[in-house]
Amino acid sequence: MESLTQFLVDWGYWGLFLSALVAGSVLPFSSEAVMLVLVHMGLDPVLCITAASLGNTLGGMSCYWIGTLGKSEWITRLGVSDKQLARARKFLAGRGALMAFFAFLPTIGEAIAIVLGLMRSNVWLTGGSMLVGKTLRYIVVLATFESAVSLF
Numbered sequence: 001m002e003s004l005t006q007f008l009v010d011w012g013y014w015g016l017f018l019s020a021l022v023a024g025s026v027l028p029f030s031s032e033a034v035m036l037v038l039v040h041m042g043l044d045p046v047l048c049i050t051a052a053s054l055g056n057t058l059g060g061m062s063c064y065w066i067g068t069l070g071k072s073e074w075i076t077r078l079g080v081s082d083k084q085l086a087r088a089r090k091f092l093a094g095r096g097a098l099m100a101f102f103a104f105l106p107t108i109g110e111a112i113a114i115v116l117g118l119m120r121s122n123v124w125l126t127g128g129s130m131l132v133g134k135t136l137r138y139i140v141v142l143a144t145f146e147s148a149v150s151l152f
Helices: 002-010 013-024 031-040 045-069 072-077 082-092 097-104 109-118 123-150
Strands: none
Touching: 013 031, 013 045, 031 045, 031 123, 045 097, 045 109, 045 123, 082 097, 082 109, 097 109, 097 123, 109 123
16 A cells, blocks of 8 residues: 555645545545645645645546446445445435435445435536535644644
């Protein structure tokens, strides 16, 4: 994992975009760590947040696309449990595409995007809401890290 992270760091903004894309999909990865390393190395924080947010949203929209396929048994094979799907369905009941804002949440975020795909929610509202939520998460992560570093 360390060599993969180093490879992504060497690629700069594109590596961050790719790491965020992977992290936004059903595959487990921490794009936040790559972003923090790149910002610490001197890359522009705004461009890092932009690359990470766009990549993570694209990864999240891949979960939405999986949901549009409509096969629950495929979804459970990808590592999203029936329990997670049930929780996401209950969470989303009657709320619609704007709930994609919460796709950044750990464990349930992928399930939210998948269920929105199953529900055939508006793709533009889903993508926009997801982008806002993921961007705010990266801003909070970076601001928290910068605040913690400034203490030392």
